[in-house]
Amino acid sequence: MRPEEPGDRLLFTGAVRSTASAALPSTVIDIWQANGAGLYSRFAPDLPEWNLRGRIRSDADGNFAFTTVVPAPYDIPQHPHASRVLDLLGQEPHRPAHIHFKVHAPNHRELTTQVYFAGDPWLDHDVVGAAKPSLVTELRKATDTDNHGYTRRFDFVLARESNDHESHNVAVT
Ligand SMILES: [Fe+2]
Secondary structure (H helix, E strand, O other): OOOOOOOOEEEEEEEEEEOOOOEOOOOEEEEEEOOOOOOOOOOOOOOOOOOOEEEEEOOOOOEEEEEEEOOOOEEOOOOHHHHHHHHHHOOOOEEOOEEEEEEEOOOEOOEEEEEEEOOOOOHHHOOOOOOOHHHEEOOEEOOOOOOOOEEEEEEEEEOEOOOOOOOEEEEOO
């Protein structure tokens, strides 16, 4: 995130662990999101090329943290063919605000997911139908003095590659 990035600050923390509850250190976490106006770098003009896209690693205990801004909801591009399909389906082009994650640890199934925020007006009308209740988390007003506007903790649980159970994520309340 640019130091001058417009929007409400968000300190996002969590941990990565296995389905056997073992901490997964040094797990690679890819993160990408729209900005506070609902725009993605590499799609919208006038944004730095890799703005609000990054890759971090969990620490020795599987914990991670990053500071960003709260993303805004957005509408998918209104190409004529896409609009026609949405019309036929009776759907609108809205996506509730979300942050994308891809989590990969050695010998574990890769997890690609999105985290949404409670209270978003489009949660029940996500055009791609991806806003499952287990992925919706509640932003909290920060109480520390670090000048973060909001905080959120969210954990990711990865299944071993040989395990039939799918990797998933867990909202920590
Ligand atoms: Fe997105």
